[in-house]
Amino acid sequence: MKNILQNLTHRRMRLGGSNVIRHVTSGSSWTLSVGSQRLPLSVLGAAVFDTHIVTDSALTIGQRVTIVWGASDMESGIAIPGIVHWIGFGKHSNEAGIALHEPLPEDLTVKPQGGSRSNIRYECRVPGVLAWSSESEVSVAAIAMNYSRDGICFQVSVAPPVETPVKFAWDRSGQKNSLAGVVRWVIGQNGGFLTGCELITDHGYLISGVTV
Secondary structure (H helix, E strand, C coil): CCCCCCCCCEEEEECCCCCCEEEEECCCEEEEEECCEEEEEEEEEEECCEEEEEECCCCCCCCEEEEEEECCCHHHEEEEEEEEEEEECCCCCCEEEEEECCCCCHHHCECCCCCCCCCCCEEEEEEEEEEEECCCEEEEEEEEEEECCCEEEEEECCCCCCCCEEEEEEEECCEEEEEEEEEEEEEEECCEEEEEEEECCCCHHHHHCCCC
16 A cells, blocks of 8 residues: 655645645545445556556446545545546456546646556557548548547557547447547557547547546
8 A cells, every 4th residue: 555645744735626625644545435335445546637546346337436545534534536437457456447526636646657647548449440631531440559538549550640630439339439639649560550649528538438
């Protein structure tokens, strides 16, 4: 379990947009509130509106939870509600990604292990079609390889130019979905390309069927 604020003793914080000031003490730990349960957790990464965690119990996509940092009762800690948007079994069992409904205080953010990106990326493999306009309309088969709150990476055989607006469309359980973005980088890979896009309006969580 990580102690994120080792250098803090006692401090008062205001959550963004909230009039509730909660007391934070050093030596406190992260827990996850799921209904009446309180589960210990480890934090692999924590961005402003997203956390990548490991728990002792399996969660499900779409499950409503609350991230708690502080003392054993929520009244004396920081409690931020969220929704599970990703589950996986990487280096740890019971990994999960949780989209937060309120911003996490900056002092509690944790960069993902082995990376310097501020946004947390989650592996996925969602087939669909990537479309854009050049001299004519172009559409190619694409696979969404990973996503973050603000972006998504595709594997394609033909890559659109950098700064091109694109649209990714896919089916999920018989329902048609789409995300719009702008290409920010392209990397050649095994005769194809990895294409990174910044999303324009919706969040990348939509890839897993979750909206926030």
